[in-house]
Amino acid sequence: MKGRVNNYIEKLLGEGRTLHFSLIDPDKVDSLDQLGKLIERLYKAGTSGFLVGGTIGVTQSKLEAVxxxxxxxEIPKIIFPSNINVLSPLADAVLFMSLLNSDDLYYVVGAQVMGAPLVKQMGLEILPTAYLIIGEGGTAxxxxxxxxxxxxxxxxxxAYAMAAEFMGMRYIYLEAGSGSPRTVNPSMVxxxxxxxxxxxxxxxxxxxxxxxxxxxxxxxDIVVTGTLLETDPxxxxxxxxxxxxxxxxxxxxK
Ligand SMILES: CC(C)=CCC/C(C)=C/CC/C(C)=C/CC/C(C)=C/COP(=O)(O)OP(=O)(O)O
Ligand SMILES: O=P(O)(O)OC[C@@H](O)CO
Ligand SMILES: [Mg+2]
Structure with missing residues (x-):
């Protein structure tokens, strides 16, 4: 799917569909055998793509095993990076994200500067993404x-979303935080x-x-579930x- 992920997403959206992405956190995988079975199940159920990432505890070897x-x-495998060590050429694409409502410049632009040459070398397709955390946002x-x-x-x-669009980003991720007691408000969406x-x-x-x-x-356009895959497949x-x-x-x- 490398080089075809944006097109794949646009094509499905153009058909009036909403996509579902299954988020697999490599740090939460106990057995690769069980993961294989879970992935098969999610794929058969019709998930549209895999996101791979986690905030804490993800090593390159765990990431690559997943x-x-x-x-x-034959669906996209997209890295959801918490930092520059969570990247691999085995994925098709990366959510190249800037956490717009961070007070720390590292998460707004520093990680992107450090990560860009790595992403280029790995040949990953880019999904230019504004990451917006609503509420406290848990660990992230x-x-x-x-x-x-x-x-x-x-x-x-x-206002953040419009700023992201004016700066040329193409995706916005409205994040309540993994395992959050509440979701992002549908009226904000x-x-x-x-x-x-x-x-x-x-x-x-x-x-x-x-x-x-x-x-x-x-x-x-895209709905993500992570924790539920771990707790109640x-x-x-x-x-x-x-x-x-x-x-x-x-x-x-308009
Ligand atoms: C572009 C590059 C190379 C990096 C971007 C780095 C940025 C902006 C990070 C934003 C801040 C951050 C820590 C995001 C985490 C996103 C993520 C992978 C969430 C999913 O993981 P969780 O399920 O929350 O992880 P845990 O289960 O470990 O809490
Ligand atoms: O784990 P859950 O609560 O499904 O959240 C998924 C994702 O938005 C976390 O970054
Ligand atoms: Mg999680």
Whole structure:
């Protein structure tokens, strides 16, 4: 899929679909055998791609073991990097992200400067992504030193999203944090989707098909689940079905 991931995403979105990405955290994998079975299950259920990453504890060897387990599947394998050590040429693409609401310049531009030559050498396709953490954002919010955007402050979320679009980014990831007790507010998703042409990725705390559906209805383009795959794969399959069965007519931003 290298070089074809953006096109693959645009094609499915153009057909009115919403995509589901399964987030695998290499640090949470106990057995590669079990991971292989889980991946097969998620693929058969219709997940649209794999994100691979975790905030803490991911080594290159754990990352590559996960990517090798996925290699025979014809859907994108995309790195979700917490830092420059979480990169590998075995992936197809990388969410090349800037944490826009960080107080630490390292997460806004430093990691990108250190990572860019590595990404180039590895030949990874780029998904230029504004990463926005809403609420406290769990471990990622702590590590990323976020300047809080309250869950109900849609104007603030949308202002960041518009700034990201004006700076040339193509994706925005609205993140509540892994295992968050609540998801990003669907009304913030609606606001961002309406005011920009960015592809809107939403993740954090999505634990059931109803929550996933509300986020789809609000106009998300890609829905991410991570923790649920680890805790309740049966329910994760139901979330995948809810997302991939959803159909929408997308409007361009005014
Ligand atoms: C572009 C490059 C090379 C790096 C970008 C680096 C940036 C901007 C990082 C943002 C801050 C950060 C720590 C993000 C983590 C994103 C991530 C992989 C989340 C998913 O992992 P979790 O599920 O939260 O991990 P744990 O389960 O370990 O908490
Ligand atoms: O683990 P969950 O809560 O599904 O969150 C997924 C992802 O948005 C975390 O970065
Ligand atoms: Mg996690």
């Amino acid at each position: 990517l090798e387990t996925m290699e025979d599947y 919010g702590h590590v990323g030193r976020v300047r809080t955007i309250p869950f109900d402050n849609h104007e603030l979320g949308a 609606r606001y961002v989707a309406k005011l920009t042409n960015l592809n809107v990725i939403v993740g954090g705390g999505i634990r059931n098909p109803e929550a996933a559906r509300s986020i789809c209805e609000a106009g998300a 049966e329910r994760a399959v139901k979330v995948i079905e809810a997302v991939t069965e959803f159909r929408t007519v997308r409007e361009s931003a």
